[in-house]
Amino acid sequence: MNQNKNVLTGYGSLLKAIRSTMSICAKQIFDGGFLFVAGGYMIQAVQFVMLIFIWKSLKQGEELMTYTLMATILHQELNIISPATASLWEGSVIGRFLRPIPVEVSFFAETVGKWWIPHFLFFGLPLWLLAPAFGISPLPASAMHGLLALISLILAASLGFALDLIFASFAMHLKNGCFAALAIREAIFALLSGEMIPFSLFPKAVGRLFSLMPLGSIAHGPLTIYTGLANNPLWVLGLQLFWNLVLWTVAILFFRKSKERMISFGG
Structure with missing residues (x-):
């Protein structure tokens, strides 16, 4: 009985620590000033409007408009950049090893609290509600597509965190080149994820x-399911599950090995 109680208490403490980390990070979003946060949202809004104008000028279908809408709303969930790489440069990564939660979980909790929650409340949800004013349907192709898209989004977010951990591990080997890893990642993600330019606009073979690559499962997967553009949603989900198993195995092994070479920089 005592052992079971300790196990349950341990899980309770972990969940409480995760919630506390999310809450603290969410409250810190405006520490840099409202204009700092609003500026980032404004850039995303301008990019969204420009893409919509382009698709309309090319006489693309309603599904593509909804695709771009949801890609903008779910940008933080699809393009996951946790504090993992930046913390190496700042030297703050050492403090995370002293917290009562695993360092990988700490990165997850900080990302959700600092980026996901504020982005959804102050940008994503208002944009979703205003979408009909742009002549765009914000609803999924059907209730079933919406449910499958939610499952796909969870798998995509999990895959995004695995890739983020891999890039953070890669940055540990670059020493002073931490931000070079971020630049490389951003360039690769913009081209291969399908978040900005849907794969349907590429040559069919390309x-x-x-779409079969890991990054394609992050943005292209859930967005095509949501809009009904996926020919076989179950195939997309199966591919996402496969890449999760592969990349999380690589991420955990690579991160554990890279910690042995880790050096903290800066403050």
Whole structure:
């Protein structure tokens, strides 16, 4: 009985620590000033409007408009950049090893609290509600597509965290080149994820190839399911599950090995 109680208490403490970390990070979002946060949202809004104008000028279908809408709303969940890499440069990564939660979980909790929650409340949800004013349907192709898209989004976020951990591990080997890893990642993600440019606009063979790659499962997967553009949603989910198993195995092994070479920089 005592052992079971300790196990349950341990899980309770972990969940409480995760919630506390999320709450603290969410409250810190405006520490840099409202204009700092609003500026980032404004850039995303301008990019969204420009893409919509382009798709309309090209006479693309309603599904593509909804695709771009949801890609903008879910940007933080699809393009996951945790504090893992930046903390190496700042030297703050050492403090995370002293927290009562695993360092990987700490990165997850900080990302959700600092980026996901504020982005959804102050940008994503208002944009979703205003979408009809742009002549765009914010609803999924059907209730079933919406449910499958939610499952796909969870798998995509999990895959995004695995890739983020891999890039953070890669940055540990670059020493002073931490931000070079971020620049490389941003360039690769913009091209291969399908978040900004749907694969349906690529040559068929190229789009098909990109959709089979890990990054394609992050943005292209849930967005095509949500809009009904996926020919076989179950195949997309199966591919996402496969890449999760592969990349999380690589991420955990690589991160554990890279910690042995870790050096903290700066403050």
